[in-house]
Amino acid sequence: MKRSPKPVKSETPAKIDIRDVAARAGVSIATVSRAINRVPTVDPVLAERVWAAAAELNYFPNTQARALVSGKSKLLGLIVSEITNPFFPELIQEFERVAVERGYEILIASTNYDRKRMEQCARRMLERKVDGVAVMTFGIEDFLFERFAEDQIPVVFIDAAPERPMSSVLAVDYRVGINEGVQHLAGLAHRKIGFITGPLRLRSAAARKAAFLSSLKSAGIKADPTWIVEGEHTLESGRDAMVKILALRERPTAMMCSNDMTAIGVQHALFEAKLRVPEDFSLIGFDDIHLAEYTIPPLTTVRMSCKDLALKAVSALVAHLQLKNLPADAGEMIPTRLIVRQTTGAPKAGKKAKR
């Protein structure tokens, strides 16, 4: 039953494992394991020998074997909507940075707004045995949910709490940022303000729209439903929505968008229609992706800090992992705020009078 020290001197180069290191350092594999994991009880002299041996052999522990026995994969899953929307790479980058800092690696999956893909993503997380998952897209299927709960895998929803909330939820306070946007526009004397939403099955998109509507109301401005159109958070959908709006008999003088990509699409439509921004038309985005500073002209937008989001998400996950059975909700709100750049100005309509 005893395993031979090494299966056999096969001709294939033979991957290096813990037993090779043990042999070279002249200790048992248990000691190698402890030394590698920096368990303090191991004799410094032996530890040194082990490290040296490991270095000489270019040894890397097999995380699969490690995960299998320890029950911890040291992997954090991150499910996002769409990786080609620049907001997400920014989030991912920060998420990874923080995760690595805390000793975790990340596994990325994107749903592309597709229900089927969402299932696959969740399944993948389960199969790869992530220690925790952050979700920033629409809700997870119910049955998968149960499975996450059964396996005691913490899930944090960034800005997209599902029907039946379980682990923690990172709520974003759209109200203040979007309200600032509306106020800013109102202060510039805009009365005709439109909005391009994101895909409304996204909870976050619906919430942004709601925030817009309520801000409008509190500014005493009447919402015109023909100026509110559903987009998909993409360049195309922003442009298309805007050409539709520009074709209307009565046009708005300003638009707000559910995200920056949409706004850039709108900017493009405006450019094609030979409308100048902000002289002829005002525009406000949402997210404040890095690119927003570089559009022409630079985009006025509502900032939602992805650094905050990432940091809080990882922290919540790690907290759950370390202290089992935390309260389900941190309850904190991620703030948003308006960043004024150059796509907003007073409408010409003021000069031109009503008609």
Next chain:
Amino acid sequence: MKRSPKPVKSETPAKIDIRDVAARAGVSIATVSRAINRVPTVDPVLAERVWAAAAELNYFPNTQARALVSGKSKLLGLIVSEITNPFFPELIQEFERVAVERGYEILIASTNYDRKRMEQCARRMLERKVDGVAVMTFGIEDFLFERFAEDQIPVVFIDAAPERPMSSVLAVDYRVGINEGVQHLAGLAHRKIGFITGPLRLRSAAARKAAFLSSLKSAGIKADPTWIVEGEHTLESGRDAMVKILALRERPTAMMCSNDMTAIGVQHALFEAKLRVPEDFSLIGFDDIHLAEYTIPPLTTVRMSCKDLALKAVSALVAHLQLKNLPADAGEMIPTRLIVRQTTGAPKAGKKAKR
């Protein structure tokens, strides 16, 4: 020594494993394994029972255990420079799509142009035991290289062959696209053309610069070294490089850039300097990211198809995995070509005369 059918009825919800499924289906775990993996020799009746049991229990196989014994992780690594540069998400998305199609999942890592991070990335790939790696950034450290080779892990270099080439290399033919760009500019009567490179330790960036230089020469245009500055493939570096160039006593009338993000940075600098594009200045990017169509005005750029890149990379990897000991190099070239949009036009200098 015999493992009890189930460790003990513990109070924690107990993750579901293959033994649970076996018990419920009334078969052995071997049969479950075979049924799940659709081995044809298993009795259809039993297979059906197993599938039903698995579904009822929401069973997912543990990929770690599976990988450990089978020696195949079904993971493909992808190491890129920087995830926040939109070119890479586009590549990643396509890479993932194709990989999933072929039965693989992907593990993403980004180096952020940092040598240390590069090492970490490679280490991570080794630790997680990917079956193959695609690399699109600068060269891998030598010692890691050896390790990949030792473990017989195929590596494909996208557009960034290292000093000591090993597995396959996907070469990009910069020549034709960049040459088309220069010709286009020359045809518009530009004689003063600058270039903003990427970080030159990136082989691909160096190659693009070389292609530019040789295209210039074959167009009979003298290169002015003060108009060639090293950037970092980022918005900032593009803008900064351009303001530097605009401060020169003698300015070029057109610029080409090593990637689109740089070009967008340049566009911004031009905007701030109140120079109109293309009336006052012409501009050509590289990559043809999706966004390029949406800049204002839309960016003329050299297209390098990330779909091609992704497809070829995955194919090469999978081929290596299936047919051991393939020739080291597919030898194919990824083509590039100019996409003319609206950032290029005739220079005013022609009208204004020499001075």
Next chain:
DNA sequence: GCTCGCACTGAAAACGTTTACTGATATTAG
């Protein structure tokens, strides 16, 4: 009717770690 082969299932080894436990040695207290 017996043997042979075929088709299929189940038992158990193996994958590369971690970790509980055992045991050896050194150290200290009495």
Next chain:
DNA sequence: CTAATATCAGTAAACGTTTTCAGTGCGAGC
């Protein structure tokens, strides 16, 4: 000087699969 204890190394079990191998039962051929 002996006994108790602390310190740390090693042995072996365990993690959840896949896969080899042995075995069972059945049909067919003689």
